[in-house]
Amino acid sequence: MVAAILSVAFFVIVRSVAEQAAESTQDDILSASATAIADSLRSEGSNVMLDLPYSALSMLGTLSEDRVFYRVFTGDGTLTGYDDLPLPDRTPHRGQPAFATFDYRGDPVRAVSVVRPVGTGTSARDIIVTVAQTRLGLEQTSRTITTTAMGVGAGFFLVATGLSLWAASAALAPIERLTGAVARRGPHDLRPVTADTPAELMPLVNALNSFMARLRASLLRNEDFIAEAAHRVRTPLATVRAQAEITHRKLNKPEHRRAMREMIRAIDESARSAGQMLDHAMVKFRTDTLAGDTLDMRALIGEVCDRLGATADLKDIQIVRNLPDEPIPARGDGILLQAALQNLLDNAIKYSPEDSRIVVRVEQGFDLKVSIQDEGRGFGDADLTRLKTRYTRGTNVGDIVGSGLGLTIADEVTRAHGGRLEIVTNQTGVGACISLILPRI
Template identity: 30%
Template sequence: MTVSIRKRLLFLLVGVIGSLWVIVTWRVYIETQHEVEELFDAQLAQSARVLFGLIKHEVEDQEDEAEEKEQHLVLDFDTFQPAHRYEQKLAFLVRSIDGKLLFRSATAPLFSMPSEDIPHYTNQALEGHLWRVFTLREGQFWVQTAERYDIRNELIHQVISSTLSILLISLPLVALLIWFSIGQSLKPLHQVASEISARRPEQLQQIDVNEIPLEIRELINALNALFSRLHHAFENERRFTADAAHELRTPLAAIKTQAQVAQRAKDSQQRQQALQKMIMGLDRATHLVEQLLNLARIEATQTLPISSCIDLHELVNHVIIDLTPQALDKAIDLGLETMLDVGITRGHWEALELMMRNLVDNAIHYTPPGGHVTITLTKDSPSFLTLCIIDTGPGIPLEQRKRIFERFYRGNNHNQSGSGLGLSIAQRVAQLHHLDIQLLNNPIKNNGLCVQIQFPLK
């Protein structure tokens, strides 16, 4: 399922804005309800005081007249024509201190008699409506002003409805603005994508981050780092291919030459010598191809499962047994010196065996006949095992040790028949195990090399 950042941001922002609007609307409703209650209650109180001031001086005369007519002083219901629809929802009523009705508006129901002398508000349900009543006692009169609650509710609902309608109408417009704003904000990302898609495979130059927004700069930096690694990898592959072709050309040319010699040979001895040299050339080419395959395989590996427990004592003995025939051919004394029965570390057996085999093979290869190749395994600290491969060969000058792990680099030993890949393979295996290969002088004799590796104990 394809995920759109633009849609996700749109839904997220619209959801957040909508939620905020709901909260704001609810808050507006609460505040409006409170303010309407305060305002209308104040108007009821003010109306009661104004009404009392108007009737105060006339009540006594009209009261006598009302007694003679034996009727209440009420507005004429038949001729009453409200000027506004809300007028029917407003009412007032005036009583004497003994409860006698003196005045009332045409729409006023008979509100209950007050039970307190102090001004107060009450809610009364009369004739199917809820009324808000303010009662005021001044002198010998009770004045009650009232209004129906639906006036307040209508006002509150009208305010909230207007607010909601504006918000609902504006929400699609806000969503549209957000949609276009997100699109504009994502333009740099589209530009980078277009730039990358237009590149040819060999174009791995860095992307300029000066005009890149901060939010995607981390992504661009990661891409630049990837381009840098790819460029480095491609350069290594090109150099590896060129070097491999160059290295293979020599034994193949020698094999061809010896084949031609054997073809033109007039006696069996000359032919036999040419065939023997052909076999030696094939052995060298085979060894080179094997090393190339090993290097290609180990170079392509990014991580190794190094959780297995490896006994270095057993591993070294296994390598010594395999390489003993090669050492015997040169009368080289090959052996292991250690006081440890076992040396447990964590690693990948096949990879460590490949590293050890190349290091020991390299030592045997460059040690002259009758020399010594000694492998030592010691525990110099509570947390590390130290393995040393010591030979009595020519050694490696200090100025060449930085380059000795490069592929096909042989230093001053150009005349040797090695592939120049053994130390490169060993170095790569060490890197995958987070190990460090150190090149030191032979600690026992003046000549020779000591290859030292420290393994963490399990």
């Protein structure tokens, strides 16, 4: 835009200066021609005589195809030339040519008039010599100058644009290198930027590094807070529940025992909701800094089953492990995968009736599929595609404590590892089957 404005300004200035120079040249030639004619005037007695010099008019005729007109006026009439050629409105001063532009015989002309005294003494009189020339040559010169100026202006614009693009590219190259160095990083890479940048960009690089350092410290503090909060919340609630159970066994009145059972249920709901909300927050943070550790899924599943085995035993639920004998290699974040499996197995235990079975199965094909199949209530008539949404539960489990976050946690963990969560009704009978499908390494 700036180059275009400068090019237009350059064109206007060059054309204006060139036209003024061409007009000034024509004026000088006209003035010289009129002066040459005036110098040829002489007095013979009372008569004014003129031997018209050929060179006076030929110097105008050789410059272009313009027509030339002249008039010598003695005061009493025209001595020679074109009678209808207009005289100047005011008589010029001696030695000072007067210029004018007007239309004559259908063409614009440029005219000059000079005054020359002829005679001696009191008989001397002023003779007006007027010479005019059409402006066709001037217009042609103006068009030539305009075309040249346009070409020069266009060339200037192209050169200026090319230089501007080159300068902009050179100026933006360090920024592009810095952008590439940051864009190529993963979401968990908060190391300081060390890309080669000029001194002018060092304040920006320093500010960016300072921001990433503060962000890294903030993320670590948040993760530590979530882990500490989970411990601080679960432990007191577990203690309160244990005391409530003891008190419940000591009460004799039915209404007191009923009130204590409601209290225990509220504690269970609070503990589960708080625990799963903290687990969900932990999943959110860790998926941004997902670890890529090499894991043994067989060992990870076994650890989760052992941890929840006591809970299953309280309901006489048998956890059947249909696992291969050899390790199952996988890559990912062990803490997140453990949280996902624990939530799925905990849901299976919670919604399964007493004296039932839960089958944990691993299938290794193109993908790694970990399925947890129970004999519980299933999902009723709930929309299976919406069960992964936060705080969404089946339509037939209102009497069981739950927060509606278990499947959400499992789904987010699976998607963070490039897999998917599959929810189906148990094809072999009642219950449900939830599967973690992960890419194999």
